[in-house]
Structures are given as C-alpha cells and as structure tokens.
Amino acid sequence: xxxxxxxxxxxxxxxxxxxxxxxxxxxxxxxxxxxxxxxxxxxxxxxxxxxxxxxxxxxxxxxxxxxxxxxxxxxxxxxxxxxxxxxxxxxxxxxxxxxxxxxxxxxxxxxxxxxxxxxxxxxxxxxxxxxxxxxxxxxxxxxxxxxxxxxxxxxxxxxxxxxxxxxxxxxxxxxxxxxxxxxxxxxxxxxxxxxxxxxxxxxxxxxxxxxxxxxxxxxxxxxxxxxxxxxxxxxxxxxxxxxxxxxxxxxxxxxxxxxxxxxxxxxxxxxxxxxxxxxxxxxxxxxxxxxxxxxxxxxxxxxxxxxxxxxxxxxxxxxxxxxxxxx
Amino acid sequence: xxxxxxxxxxxxxxxxxxxxxxxxxxxxxxxxxxxxxxxxxxxxxxxxxxxxxxxxxxxxxxxxxxxxxxxxxxxxxxxxxxxxxxxxxxxxxxxxxxxxxxxxxxxxxxxxxxxxxxxxxxxxxxxxxxxxxxxxxxxxxxxxxxxxxxx
Ligand SMILES: [Zn+2]
Numbered sequence: 001x002x003x004x005x006x007x008x009x010x011x012x013x014x015x016x017x018x019x020x021x022x023x024x025x026x027x028x029x030x031x032x033x034x035x036x037x038x039x040x041x042x043x044x045x046x047x048x049x050x051x052x053x054x055x056x057x058x059x060x061x062x063x064x065x066x067x068x069x070x071x072x073x074x075x076x077x078x079x080x081x082x083x084x085x086x087x088x089x090x091x092x093x094x095x096x097x098x099x100x101x102x103x104x105x106x107x108x109x110x111x112x113x114x115x116x117x118x119x120x121x122x123x124x125x126x127x128x129x130x131x132x133x134x135x136x137x138x139x140x141x142x143x144x145x146x147x148x149x150x151x152x153x154x155x156x157x158x159x160x161x162x163x164x165x166x167x168x169x170x171x172x173x174x175x176x177x178x179x180x181x182x183x184x185x186x187x188x189x190x191x192x193x194x195x196x197x198x199x200x201x202x203x204x205x206x207x208x209x210x211x212x213x214x215x216x217x218x219x220x221x222x223x224x225x226x227x228x229x230x231x232x233x234x235x236x237x238x239x240x241x242x243x244x245x246x247x248x249x250x251x252x253x254x255x256x257x258x259x260x261x262x263x264x265x266x267x268x269x270x271x272x273x274x275x276x277x278x279x280x281x282x283x284x285x286x287x288x289x290x291x292x293x294x295x296x297x298x299x300x301x302x303x304x305x306x307x308x309x310x311x312x313x314x315x316x317x318x319x320x321x322x323x324x325x326x327x
Numbered sequence: 328x329x330x331x332x333x334x335x336x337x338x339x340x341x342x343x344x345x346x347x348x349x350x351x352x353x354x355x356x357x358x359x360x361x362x363x364x365x366x367x368x369x370x371x372x373x374x375x376x377x378x379x380x381x382x383x384x385x386x387x388x389x390x391x392x393x394x395x396x397x398x399x400x401x402x403x404x405x406x407x408x409x410x411x412x413x414x415x416x417x418x419x420x421x422x423x424x425x426x427x428x429x430x431x432x433x434x435x436x437x438x439x440x441x442x443x444x445x446x447x448x449x450x451x452x453x454x455x456x457x458x459x460x461x462x463x464x465x466x467x468x469x470x471x472x473x474x475x476x477x478x
Contacts (some may be wrong), residue, residue, distance in 0.1 A: 096448060097443070117441055117442065117462070118465065118467070119442055119465025120443045120464035122464070123447065123449060137443075
C-alpha cells in the first residue's frame with residue numbers, strides 16, 4: 001500500500017504504486033527514497049527510463065513544479081507528454097477527471113498531475129492502473145515538495161533525527177509546513193512555530209504534535225535571538241490576501257522578513273529553506289550567506305522527483321545502483 | 328406500562344419495520360428521509376413517548392417496509408443508536424441497534440466545496456473517526472455528525 005494515510009484502500013487497485021501522500025511513510029521508506037535521490041544526485045543523467053512516457057497533467061498551472069518533473073523525466077531518458085493549461089484541454093468542455101485520466105492512461109506509463117481540487121489525485125489513482133504522482137491537489141497534499149524538503153534537511157544535516165526546525169511566516173495556510181511537520185514525526189524533532197497571530201499553526205496540527213509526542217514551541221517574535229538555536233529555518237510567504245484584517249497585515253508584514261544581520265548568532269550548520277517563489281520574506285543580502293540553501297533546495301527537487309518517478313514505475317534502489325545507462 | 332404500549336404497537340404490525348429510540352427532535356427528519364409523506368402503507372408516527380433509556384423518544388412503525396443496508400447507513404448518520412425491529416408474520420425476526428458503520432459509501436456529502444467529490448460524478452467515502460466525527464477519504468476534511476448532509 002503506497003498511500004497509507006488512507007489505510008482502507010480501494011478494492012480496484014491494490015497493486016497501484018501511486019504516490020498520493022507520503023505523510024504516513026515510515027522511516028524505512030523515507031530513507032529508501034532519500035538513498036535513491038542521493039544516487040540521482042551523483043548521476044542525474046541516465047537512460048533508465050528510455051522508452052517510457054511520462055504524462056504531466058497540470059489542470060492547474062504550476063510552472064516550477066512542472067519544469068522540475070519534466071526535467072526529471074527528460075534527464076532519465078523518458079519522453080514527456082501533457083498539458084499545463086486547462087483551457088486547451090477538454091476539461092473545460094466538461095470532460096470529467098476520470099475520462100481524462102482514462103484517456104491519458106492509454107498513452108503514458110506514469111501520470112504526474114496537479115489539480116486545484118482536493119482529493120483529485122487519490123481519485124485519479126482509483127480509476128486507472130497507471131501510477132499517479134500527486135504534484136499537488138489544492139491545499140491538500142504535495143508529496144514531492146515534502147520529499148525534496150526532507151532530502152534537503154537530510155543532506156545538509158546528515159540526519160533527520162533530533163533537529164530544531166523553525167517554521168516562520170504563514171503557518172496557517174502553508175501546505176508545505178504541514179506536510180513537513182507530519183513527515184518528521186518519527187525523527188524526534190523540536191518545532192518552533194514563529195507566526196503572526198492570524199497565521200499561526202492551526203489547532204489540528206498542534207493536536208497532531210501532542211498526539212505524536214512532537215515537541216513544539218509557539219512564538220511571535222522573529223529575531224536574531226529567537227532563531228539562534230535553529231538547525232533548519234523554514235521560511236514561507238506571508239501573503240496579503242491571507243489576512244481578513246488588513247490593519248493586522250500592515251502591522252506584521254515586515255516582522256517576518258529574514259535579513260543577513262539576523263544570522264550573527266545562528267548555529268554553524270543552520271540552513272535556510274524556502275519552498276519558493278519568495279516575495280520579500282528573505283532579503284537579497286541573505287543569498288550570499290553560507291546558510292542560504294533555498295536555491296539548492298529547489299535543485300534537490302530534481303533528484304527527489306527522479307526518485308519518485310522511478311519508485312512508482314517499480315524501479316528499485318538496486319536497479320539504480322546497478323544502472324549501466326548512466327550518461 | 329411503556330413496555331405494554333410498545334408491544335401493542337409492534338404486535339399490531341404484520342410485516343414491516345419499527346424504528347425505536349429516535350431522539351424527539353430527529354423524528355421528523357427521519358420521517359422526511361424515509362419519505363413517509365408519500366407512503367401508501369400503514370404508518371404510525373409517535374413522539375414524546377416515555378422511555379427508560381432516553382427520557383423521551385420518537386418511534387416509527389412502517390408497514391411493508393424493509394430497509395436495505397444503504398438506508399440503514401443513512402439512518403445511522405441522521406441519528407445513531409436507534410433501534411430497528413423487523414417484523415414478519417407478526418413475529419420479530421430481527422432486532423438490532425443501528426450503529427454508525429466504519430465506512431460510509433455514497434451516503435454523505437462532503438462539506439468542502441473544493442473536494443473532488445463535489446465536482447466529479449463519483450461516490451463519496453467517509454470513515455468514522457470517532458462517535459461523532461466523519462472524515463472524507465478524498466480531501467481528508469473532518470465533519471461533525473450533527474452538521475452532516477446526506478448525498
Ligand atoms: Zn471531501
């Protein structure tokens with residue numbers, strides 16, 4: 001079973017290798033995928049997917065995610081088909097998601113899909129035998145982002161265990177921080193949630209932490225001192241449209257901006273992550289710091305996605321280690 | 328006394344179903360769900376009956392009606408812990424407490440407007456999380472039983 005979070009699987013597709021969510025993956029599976037990504041980082045260009053067709057169906061546009069997946073497929077020798085604008089597809093003519101998925105299933109070996117509706121990827125995985133990779137379903141799940149975050153943390157810290165992870169900014173709507181929080185639960189993290197009152201971590205995730213014995217501290221101050229103990233500083237966008245109270249937005253909008261002069265007391269190993277695109281929450285003077293890691297983090301997305309595509313196609317870590325198609 | 332009255336009502340039924348232990352404020356919701364207004368068979372609707380278990384209760388007796396599992400699941404969502412008695416030839420052939428099942432397929436509508444189930448011709452699936460919470464299989468959103476809308 002791949003998507004353990006929905007532990008009662010559909011009867012149709014017990015063999016389906018789709019990746020809809022990784023929130024419930026155990027340590028072993030996570031490590032397996034991290035090891036795969038490590039192999040791909042060492043040798044990102046291969047022909048291991050020669051003859052395969054990867055479909056990227058972006059019912060909702062997301063240029064970054066699509067480019068990353070398509071690059072991953074191309075660098076492994078697969079061909080890519082797909083669409084990115086729903087206006088040019090029959091979805092806008094009223095074709096159901098099921099029909100689109102069924103049609104594309106005739107052509108592709110794996111379907112990477114992004115959709116604005118929550119649960120779309122899970123449903124798609126139930127109507128086809130072609131594996132689905134969820135590239136984001138509304139505000140619900142985005143497992144490849146989580147995987148690249150985990151890989152970035154693992155790579156920079158050498159472990160996922162016992163880390164101080166500081167999440168800053170919009171913790172209410174930030175899907176990436178929620179997914180990361182759940183994926184880290186078995187690694188004994190200590191979270192610091194730094195957010196304005198209106199965008200604080202939702203109750204359900206705090207409850208999740210309590211139920212899973214995850215330590216967390218909430219604070220509103222974002223200063224040189226409050227981040228001194230961080231191993232990972234995970235920054236997110238504070239967007240104007242998220243606020244019901246615009247006075248509140250004006251008051252806090254500059255309070256969650258990271259500047260280079262705030263890094264004086266931070267730990268040597270500390271790395272700054274950000275799901276990108278940034279607006280103004282990380283000053284440009286931070287880019288030159290040794291702690292800045294967000295661009296490398298985006299590149300790690302390539303290796304993480306190479307791993308996910310291979311995993312759903314049944315290509316194992318051993319296959320990748322013994323791969324003779326490296327370019 | 329109550330027992331006798333109840334026995335009389337049940338005994339009067341040749342073939343059909345009795346739904347007992349309905350919360351008084353849910354009685355007419357249940358009657359509507361079962362479309363009793365259009366029912367041509369003999370129907371008894373009783374409310375505010377004294378009960379040992381629940382202070383006051385409602386009761387429905389429907390001649391010629393036998394519920395399938397889907398209807399029973401709907402009943403369970405509207406009011407859990409009701410008691411269903413099936414009568415054939417004046418005899419009680421089945422008596423059971425209707426409990427909320429672990430999985431509800433195509434019974435409940437998801438309250439999340441951006442859930443795929445509200446935008447695609449498909450069955451909904453809900454899991455029982457605890458005694459008064461359901462969770463959508465697709466969007467993962469949880470809903471309280473009291474706020475649930477049937478599909
Ligand atoms: Zn839903």
